Amino acid sequence: MTGGPEDVALRRRMAAELPDGLVAHIDRVVSLTDRLATLHGLDVGLARLMAQGHDLVRAIPPAELVKRAVAQGLTVDPVERDVPVILHGPLGALELSERFGVTDQRVLDAIWWHTTGHPEYGSEAWAMFVADKVEPHKVERWPALQSVLDAALDTDGQAASLERAALLYLDLRQDEAVRDRLQVHPMATLTRNYLLRHIR
Numbered sequence: 001m002t003g004g005p006e007d008v009a010l011r012r013r014m015a016a017e018l019p020d021g022l023v024a025h026i027d028r029v030v031s032l033t034d035r036l037a038t039l040h041g042l043d044v045g046l047a048r049l050m051a052q053g054h055d056l057v058r059a060i061p062p063a064e065l066v067k068r069a070v071a072q073g074l075t076v077d078p079v080e081r082d083v084p085v086i087l088h089g090p091l092g093a094l095e096l097s098e099r100f101g102v103t104d105q106r107v108l109d110a111i112w113w114h115t116t117g118h119p120e121y122g123s124e125a126w127a128m129f130v131a132d133k134v135e136p137h138k139v140e141r142w143p144a145l146q147s148v149l150d151a152a153l154d155t156d157g158q159a160a161s162l163e164r165a166a167l168l169y170l171d172l173r174q175d176e177a178v179r180d181r182l183q184v185h186p187m188a189t190l191t192r193n194y195l196l197r198h199i200r
């Protein structure tokens, strides 16, 4: 796996701090992001940096995430209060800029919203988003995700599309939310609505 100097340096620092299982997940996401960004002709270095940084605070326990969000002055959505793990996106972006010196706003925004996606996501952010949802272990655990990966690759008979893959993912999550009576984060709904309007 080759990479730009920035994501490699970030990986070294993160590997020393994060649990092994999380480092392994991040490695799989970086690897798939690289593959998707290359296939779609994107800025591979930018996409890799988004992937490398996306789960920086994923191992922090839920109650601590809420505490940190309040301390940072974030407006905590009621869904985030009930499902605090969503806060690892915003808090990861903040920590990445404050403690790891990442300044590229495209990277920070992509990481901020990586749980739900965002209507203003660029292509590199979509590559990271999709890779995070369908890295091999996640497809193994939930085989329905294979259709998302197929849409992002050129393996399902249609032109490969990261946004179509993201919409399929949000559809699956929406179905699951209805079936299991789970809340849907408002940004996931805004993102899905945006993709529905833009992908035909």
Ligand SMILES: [Fe+2]
Binding pocket: 054, 055, 058, 088, 114, 115
């Ligand atoms: Fe995450």
Ligand SMILES: [Fe+2]
Binding pocket: 025, 029, 054, 055, 132
């Ligand atoms: Fe992740």
